[in-house]
Amino acid sequence: xxxxxxxYRQQILDHYKNPRNYGKLEDPTFTHVGENPMCGDEIRxxxxxxxxxxxxxxxxxxxDGCAISQASASMLSTELAGxxxxxxxxxxxxxxxxxxxxxISPMRVKCAVLAxxxxxxxxxxxxxxxDVEKTTTED
Numbered sequence: 001x002x003x004x005x006x007x008y009r010q011q012i013l014d015h016y017k018n019p020r021n022y023g024k025l026e027d028p029t030f031t032h033v034g035e036n037p038m039c040g041d042e043i044r045x046x047x048x049x050x051x052x053x054x055x056x057x058x059x060x061x062x063x064d065g066c067a068i069s070q071a072s073a074s075m076l077s078t079e080l081a082g083x084x085x086x087x088x089x090x091x092x093x094x095x096x097x098x099x100x101x102x103x104i105s106p107m108r109v110k111c112a113v114l115a116x117x118x119x120x121x122x123x124x125x126x127x128x129x130x131d132v133e134k135t136t137t138e139d
Contacts, residue, residue, distance in 0.1 A: 009102060016067040021060045021077035028060075029053075032122030034135030036110045041065030043073050045119045047126075049085070056080045056088065061115060068100070068108050073115035075099050085123045091116055110137035 025031075028046035035042045043063040050057045059077040063070070079099060080088060093113045097104055104112050117135050124130035 015071035015074035019074040030126040034118035041069035
């Protein structure tokens with residue numbers, strides 16, 4: 001592990017201690033919640049779309065959990081603004097791990113991808129393509 005991975009670890013700690021976009025949006029287009037029962041992570045994602053109904057204007061998150069899950073939600077909330085629902089739905093676990101910038105152990109991958117899965121499921125519910133009450137990483 002080189003100097004670069006230390007920088008990313010510091011970035012994860014910064015997002016955990018000083019989360020960006022933490023809280024709830026007043027008028028979200030959609031809201032969805034999810035959990036990682038293995039670690040106890042819980043995340044709520046609020047997404048507001050532009051008038052076109054496709055472009056993500058703003059994302060906020062709230063919840064509790066480990067540093068990886070909360071930092072991932074914080075980073076994702078900043079990355080998604082200005083992208084589209086299609087961009088969100090095309091994301092996969094590798095995109096999230098690349099965003100974090102560090103190697104994630106297999107047990108922590110579920111922590112890292114929770115926010116992504118919650119946002120994706122929320123988008124699919126919004127589009128009428130999915131009907132679940134809560135996302136879980138155990139599925």
